[in-house]
Amino acid sequence: MTDKKWFSDARFGMFIHFGLYSVAARGEWYASIGQVPPEKYREYFETFNPVHYDPAYYAHIAKQAGMKYAVLTAKHHEGFCLFDSAYTDYKSVNTPIGRDLVREFTDAFRAEGIRVGLYYSLVDWHHPDYPAFKDPFHPLRGTSAALHESCDFDRYLDYMHAQVRELCTNYGKIDLLWFDFSYEGHSGPDWRAQELTEMVKSLQPDILINSRLEASGGCLGSLLTDAPSPWAGDFAVPEQIIPPAPLKTPSDSPVCWEACQTLNNSFGYTADDHVYKDSRICIQQLVNCVSKGGNYLLNIGPDANGSIPLQSENILREMGQWMKYNGESIYECRESTLPVSAFGCRVTARDHILYLHIMQQPVGPLPLSGIRPKDIRYARILSTGAEVEVLTKGWAAENYPDYTFISLASQANETQLLPDSADTVIKLVLHRPASSL
Numbered sequence: 166m167t168d169k170k171w172f173s174d175a176r177f178g179m180f181i182h183f184g185l186y187s188v189a190a191r192g193e194w195y196a197s198i199g200q201v202p203p204e205k206y207r208e209y210f211e212t213f214n215p216v217h218y219d220p221a222y223y224a225h226i227a228k229q230a231g232m233k234y235a236v237l238t239a240k241h242h243e244g245f246c247l248f249d250s251a252y253t254d255y256k257s258v259n260t261p262i263g264r265d266l267v268r269e270f271t272d273a274f275r276a277e278g279i280r281v282g283l284y285y286s287l288v289d290w291h292h293p294d295y296p297a298f299k300d301p302f303h304p305l306r307g308t309s310a311a312l313h314e315s316c317d318f319d320r321y322l323d324y325m326h327a328q329v330r331e332l333c334t335n336y337g338k339i340d341l342l343w344f345d346f347s348y349e350g351h352s353g354p355d356w357r358a359q360e361l362t363e364m365v366k367s368l369q370p371d372i373l374i375n376s377r378l379e380a381s382g383g384c385l386g387s388l389l390t391d392a393p394s395p396w397a398g399d400f401a402v403p404e405q406i407i408p409p410a411p412l413k414t415p416s417d418s419p420v421c422w423e424a425c426q427t428l429n430n431s432f433g434y435t436a437d438d439h440v441y442k443d444s445r446i447c448i449q450q451l452v453n454c455v456s457k458g459g460n461y462l463l464n465i466g467p468d469a470n471g472s473i474p475l476q477s478e479n480i481l482r483e484m485g486q487w488m489k490y491n492g493e494s495i496y497e498c499r500e501s502t503l504p505v506s507a508f509g510c511r512v513t514a515r516d517h518i519l520y521l522h523i524m525q526q527p528v529g530p531l532p533l534s535g536i537r538p539k540d541i542r543y544a545r546i547l548s549t550g551a552e553v554e555v556l557t558k559g560w561a562a563e564n565y566p567d568y569t570f571i572s573l574a575s576q577a578n579e580t581q582l583l584p585d586s587a588d589t590v591i592k593l594v595l596h597r598p599a600s601s602l
């Protein structure tokens with residue numbers, strides 16, 4: 166069994182979507198949605214020159230944000246490779262930039278102490294052996310150009326397996342492989358997924374693989390059953406949604422998961438998508454994930470020149486400010502098995518500690534259910550270390566004996582504004598392990 170501890174401890178990662186689609190600036194699905202003719206795409210290839218592609222800077226931003234791992238699109242659905250594959254000419258080294266962008270990524274992120282992951286698209290809209298005519302997504306679907314008889318899917322699979330072998334052989338230790346994605350007629354055995362999984366694990370014994378050799382954004386695959394397939398992967402990847410509750414199998418075993426999310430509404434750079442979330446929302450979503458035992462993979466989509474959009478950079482900086490003082494309530498934390506609750510609150514847990522994430526301003530003392538004052542050794546605001554009072558007597562406590570009250574103010578009946586409106590974390594140190602209460 167692969168050791169997933171580093172992954173569950175890390176909790177927060179960076180997704181990087183970058184490719185020829187960054188030039189089109191209409192998202193990574195543009196080729197499919199716009200049914201873009203190959204000649205037009207050829208132009209993006211011939212002029213691809215991201216002079217500001219600077220993974221050392223990306224890694225610096227990721228580190229400052231508190232991210233512990235990163236995943237780069239080595240090849241997206243468009244088929245263009247950011248790595249120097251021996252099996253295709255359709256690669257970044259053959260464009261004006263002339264560089265192996267995957268190697269620069271792995272080198273730079275490792276140098277910052279950040280684990281490296283590679284995204285590899287199973288789908289390929291460029292390879293001539295990827296069936297196009299009847300495919301629901303292929304840019305050439307339904308066209309006469311897609312009706313060539315020499316298309317041989319097995320040959321495509323050989324190519325795809327060989328490229329995955331290259332990624333697992335030529336770039337040192339890869340911590341994570343992010344396949345994307347399966348759909349009707351293209352799932353599991355159709356990808357020769359068992360053989361692929363075995364090959365990857367033999368080349369990179371510690372690597373973690375996501376669930377999309379049989380799953381997609383909308384379907385989490387057999388990891389959520391009691392009998393996962395041999396290619397089910399190591400973790401499930403819900404997309405643009407955070408599961409309402411921890412993911413479990415029917416027999417109640419926890420399932421390792423990671424939610425991937427965009428900062429605006431697009432993974433690939435989209436020039437006119439200005440609908441950015443703010444850092445407050447992203448902090449709360451990160452907490453939301455950890456409080457349900459999951460990871461948060463937050464995306465950046467560098468532009469055609471390779472620069473990170475300024476709005477994205479600002480959000481990550483602000484998240485980093487919060488993480489600097491509150492990261493202890495994220496890393497190595499798990500969901501709390503206790504039904505501790507308060508209005509607008511989420512709980513993460515580790516050893517003898519419960520972290521209450523207060524995201525909504527309380528008026529007066531904060532009522533907690535599910536925990537008794539005698540269970541609590543002391544309570545502090547995590548970011549400042551300031552003591553907060555656990556009320557054991559006084560009017561609030563007496564009138565509502567089933568609740569434990571915490572006061573952020575010096576007088577129990579006063580209201581104190583939350584020091585951090587995104588999430589003020591209260592650290593409750595318990596007398597016993599959180600799991601044994």
Ligand code: GLC
Binds near residue numbers: 182193194345346432
């Ligand atoms: C989807 C999309 C893809 C994106 C991925 C990220 O599967 O096809 O564009 O890279 O989700 O989760």
